[in-house]
Every structure is written in C-alpha cells, then in structure tokens.
Amino acid sequence: MAVLKSRFVVCAFLAVYIGCGLCENTFYVLNAPTFVKFDSTAGPIQANQVQDILALSLGLSPSKDIEWGGLLTGNIFKRPKSSVIFNIESQEGSRVKLKNIASFPIANDRVGFVETNYLMTSISVAYPTQSPILLDTTIDGKLFSLGSEYPNIFGSLPDSLDAVLPALLHGQSSILYKHDAPSLNISKPAHLQFFSELQMLEEVLVSLFKNKVLVDDSVPDSMTFALFGLRAIQEQDGLNSIEAKEASTILESFLIEIGNGFMELYDNSVIVTAVTTQRIPHFQHRSGRSILQNTQDPLTPDDLNVAERDEDFPAFFNIILWMSIILILFIYAVAYGMWYMDPGDTIIYRMTSQRIKMD
Known part of the structure; x- marks a missing residue:
C-alpha cells in the first residue's frame, strides 16, 4: 500500500512537472x-x-x-x-x-x-x-x-x-x-x-x-x-x-x-x-x-476606479510629507529637551526664586 502511494505521488509530481514544462x-x-x-x-x-x-x-x-x-x-x-x-x-x-x-x-x-x-x-x-x-x-x-x-x-x-x-x-x-x-x-x-x-x-x-x-x-x-x-x-x-x-x-x-x-x-x-x-x-x-x-x-x-490626477501632485505631496516630518522631529526635540531640563537652567526658575527671597 505504501509502495502504491509513493508511486502515485511520483506520478502526480511528474504530471505537474511535465505540464508546466510544456506550457x-x-x-x-x-x-x-x-x-x-x-x-x-x-x-x-x-x-x-x-x-x-x-x-x-x-x-x-x-x-x-x-x-x-x-x-x-x-x-x-x-x-x-x-x-x-x-x-x-x-x-x-x-x-x-x-x-x-x-x-x-x-x-x-x-x-x-x-x-x-x-x-x-x-x-x-x-x-x-x-x-x-x-x-x-x-x-x-x-x-x-x-x-x-x-x-x-x-x-x-x-x-x-x-x-x-x-x-x-x-x-x-x-x-x-x-x-x-x-x-x-x-x-x-x-x-x-x-x-x-x-x-x-x-x-x-x-x-x-x-x-x-x-x-x-x-x-x-x-x-x-x-x-x-x-x-x-x-x-x-x-x-x-x-x-x-x-x-x-x-x-x-x-x-x-x-x-x-x-x-x-x-x-x-x-x-x-x-x-x-x-x-x-x-x-x-x-x-x-x-x-x-x-x-x-x-x-x-x-x-x-481611477482617480483624476494633477501633474503637480507629486510636488505637493513631497512638500507636505517632508514638512510634516520636520515639524514632528522639531516638536520631539523640544519636548525631549524640556523633559530633561534642569530647573536651575531656566530663566523662569531663577527669576521666581529671586523674587521669593526679596519678599
């Protein structure tokens, strides 16, 4: 039974191979x-x-x-x-x-x-x-x-x-x-x-x-x-x-x-x-x-199912894309700097502390 099954698999493989080869x-x-x-x-x-x-x-x-x-x-x-x-x-x-x-x-x-x-x-x-x-x-x-x-x-x-x-x-x-x-x-x-x-x-x-x-x-x-x-x-x-x-x-x-x-x-x-x-x-x-x-x-x-296109679309797309990327990176850099900023380095902290001492 196993021999017959293996022969069947081999024949099926050859049929597929020959069919694809003759295509x-x-x-x-x-x-x-x-x-x-x-x-x-x-x-x-x-x-x-x-x-x-x-x-x-x-x-x-x-x-x-x-x-x-x-x-x-x-x-x-x-x-x-x-x-x-x-x-x-x-x-x-x-x-x-x-x-x-x-x-x-x-x-x-x-x-x-x-x-x-x-x-x-x-x-x-x-x-x-x-x-x-x-x-x-x-x-x-x-x-x-x-x-x-x-x-x-x-x-x-x-x-x-x-x-x-x-x-x-x-x-x-x-x-x-x-x-x-x-x-x-x-x-x-x-x-x-x-x-x-x-x-x-x-x-x-x-x-x-x-x-x-x-x-x-x-x-x-x-x-x-x-x-x-x-x-x-x-x-x-x-x-x-x-x-x-x-x-x-x-x-x-x-x-x-x-x-x-x-x-x-x-x-x-x-x-x-x-x-x-x-x-x-x-x-x-x-x-x-x-x-x-x-x-x-x-x-x-x-x-x-085709959208109408404008020849200036690639230019506008690239402008909007790169402006958005630059803006995101800028906001991230500012937020990162403010998060790790030493309070003693800010002018707001120094001005506020001096005013408290004077009072």
Missing part, C-alpha cells in the same frame, strides 16, 4: 527599472491580469483585485515612464525563449491576444489634459493599424506590406542589414510579414528618438505590438524547418536590441514585457483602434 504561454519581463521588482517564484499568472499588473507598475488602479503576488512593492516616489508589451504568437508545439529578468507561465491554456485596452484607457482618463503616447498595432486587413494622439509622427509610418517595403530594402535603419538571414526570403508573404513587423518596431523607435521631447514628461505611455510573423513562417515552412528556427533566433535577438533601445529612450525608466502564446484555431484577432477616439458613452474615472 508555452509565458509572460516575460524583458527589461524593467531598478525600482520595479518581480518575485520569480510567484507562480502562474492569468492572461487577463497582465494589463492590470502593468497598470499597477505605472501607479494606476487595476480593473479588479489581483491575488497574484509577482509584482513587489517598489518605490512609491518613482514609477516607470512607459509600458511596452509584445504579443508574440507562434504555432502550437513551438517554444519561444526570450532573454529576461523574470518569467511566469500563463495559467490559461488558450490565451489568444492579450488585451491592453483597459491600461490605455486608464492612462487617458487619469491624465485627461495631457497627451500620452498610446500606440497599439494589430493585424486587421492592412498589416498595421496605428492609433495615437500624434498622427504627425506615427501617421507617416508605413501601414501596409507595400508601404514598409522601401524602408525594409533601402532604409538606413533596415533590419535586413543588421541580421543575417540566409534562409529567409522577403519575396515570400510570410517572410515579408515577419520582417515588416520588426521593421515597424524599428521605425517607431527611430521616430520616438527624433521626438524625444514627447517622452520627457510626467505622463506614462503605453505601447502594444503584435508580432504574428513567426507563426506565419511556421505554418508556411513547417514548425521544425530551418526558416522557422532562423526566424525564432532573429526574433529573440531583435527583442533584446529593441528592449535596450526603449530603455535608452526612457532613461532606464520603462518596463518592457512580452507574452508568448500559441495560435488558437479559428481565433479572431481584434481590430486596432485609437484608444482615445470619441465614443457615445465615454468612460469616467468612477467607471474605471
């Missing part, structure tokens, strides 16, 4: 400021909690209570300037490994596209008089659909396969010159989609560096990028093909470079994450839209 849906923290800490032993995270975790890291309220404890309490006086997330989709059975500072399996077996609508809307509502950079790229007819408050900057970026091709072939920042890809050929639609998505990321980063004044403010930004080119190559050429393996290597290397680029852009004050998911059959990806577009029933801070 391909993963939440990666690629880059983060020193004042944002993650607990690598926190365990799996729900896919629908990813944007709430990012909202918390930016100092915003989540849409609901979160039981996951992977995000540790950090410096309340410092918050990241931006959140950048990559939605990477691959074919079922593939494994995408990214260099990271923390990684967590996603509990959901069938994740699909990780939404960030709440995160972007929370930023826009919390800073109604400001213009944060809210960039969301998805696949919907054309290759990319951009929604931003800065059409003069991002509106000039290519938004289709044909439009991105000149920058990919002849642009100064073309990724074809930076990565060796002998097995990939941009004349194939899947290969072109893969490189076009990476080139779009490069163009966005270059545009932001040219307009760095937009990121040097007190308003957090949010950017979401959809990367489905790897899955397209795996479906076209095969999961274990040379082309698929080469594309996966290029993607891993490129995300390291682009992550470091965003860290430099935001002066090491940005949290860069990635969510790797496997393709869900018959899954419909959502359409891209401007997160700040007008709607018939606009959301309010009460709807989102």
Whole structure:
C-alpha cells in the first residue's frame, strides 16, 4: 500500500512537472527599472491580469483585485515612464525563449491576444489634459493599424506590406542589414510579414528618438505590438524547418536590441514585457483602434476606479510629507529637551526664586 502511494505521488509530481514544462504561454519581463521588482517564484499568472499588473507598475488602479503576488512593492516616489508589451504568437508545439529578468507561465491554456485596452484607457482618463503616447498595432486587413494622439509622427509610418517595403530594402535603419538571414526570403508573404513587423518596431523607435521631447514628461505611455510573423513562417515552412528556427533566433535577438533601445529612450525608466502564446484555431484577432477616439458613452474615472490626477501632485505631496516630518522631529526635540531640563537652567526658575527671597 505504501509502495502504491509513493508511486502515485511520483506520478502526480511528474504530471505537474511535465505540464508546466510544456506550457508555452509565458509572460516575460524583458527589461524593467531598478525600482520595479518581480518575485520569480510567484507562480502562474492569468492572461487577463497582465494589463492590470502593468497598470499597477505605472501607479494606476487595476480593473479588479489581483491575488497574484509577482509584482513587489517598489518605490512609491518613482514609477516607470512607459509600458511596452509584445504579443508574440507562434504555432502550437513551438517554444519561444526570450532573454529576461523574470518569467511566469500563463495559467490559461488558450490565451489568444492579450488585451491592453483597459491600461490605455486608464492612462487617458487619469491624465485627461495631457497627451500620452498610446500606440497599439494589430493585424486587421492592412498589416498595421496605428492609433495615437500624434498622427504627425506615427501617421507617416508605413501601414501596409507595400508601404514598409522601401524602408525594409533601402532604409538606413533596415533590419535586413543588421541580421543575417540566409534562409529567409522577403519575396515570400510570410517572410515579408515577419520582417515588416520588426521593421515597424524599428521605425517607431527611430521616430520616438527624433521626438524625444514627447517622452520627457510626467505622463506614462503605453505601447502594444503584435508580432504574428513567426507563426506565419511556421505554418508556411513547417514548425521544425530551418526558416522557422532562423526566424525564432532573429526574433529573440531583435527583442533584446529593441528592449535596450526603449530603455535608452526612457532613461532606464520603462518596463518592457512580452507574452508568448500559441495560435488558437479559428481565433479572431481584434481590430486596432485609437484608444482615445470619441465614443457615445465615454468612460469616467468612477467607471474605471481611477482617480483624476494633477501633474503637480507629486510636488505637493513631497512638500507636505517632508514638512510634516520636520515639524514632528522639531516638536520631539523640544519636548525631549524640556523633559530633561534642569530647573536651575531656566530663566523662569531663577527669576521666581529671586523674587521669593526679596519678599
């Protein structure tokens, strides 16, 4: 009986271990400021909690209570300037490994596209008089659909396969010159989609560096990028093909470079994450839209459980806090001195004793 029980325990352990090992849906923290800490032993995270975790890291309220404890309490006086997330989709059975500072399996077996609508809307509502950079790229007819408050900057970026091709072939920042890809050929639609998505990321980063004044403010930004080119190559050429393996290597290397680029852009004050998911059959990806577009029933801070903020709030908070601390220390020092004061050292005692003697 004891032998059977021990075998059952071993089998259960192996089942859990193998199940976790084969779990391909993963939440990666690629880059983060020193004042944002993650607990690598926190365990799996729900896919629908990813944007709430990012909202918390930016100092915003989540849409609901979160039981996951992977995000540790950090410096309340410092918050990241931006959140950048990559939605990477691959074919079922593939494994995408990214260099990271923390990684967590996603509990959901069938994740699909990780939404960030709440995160972007929370930023826009919390800073109604400001213009944060809210960039969301998805696949919907054309290759990319951009929604931003800065059409003069991002509106000039290519938004289709044909439009991105000149920058990919002849642009100064073309990724074809930076990565060796002998097995990939941009004349194939899947290969072109893969490189076009990476080139779009490069163009966005270059545009932001040219307009760095937009990121040097007190308003957090949010950017979401959809990367489905790897899955397209795996479906076209095969999961274990040379082309698929080469594309996966290029993607891993490129995300390291682009992550470091965003860290430099935001002066090491940005949290860069990635969510790797496997393709869900018959899954419909959502359409891209401007997160700040007008709607018939606009959301309010009460709807989102987000407080309206003033850009001067940190200054007033620090002034009140440190004035209160100084006042408390001053009162304590005076009280301490009076408590242990020798009566002979006080002018009141000396004047009173002299008057008694004269009387």
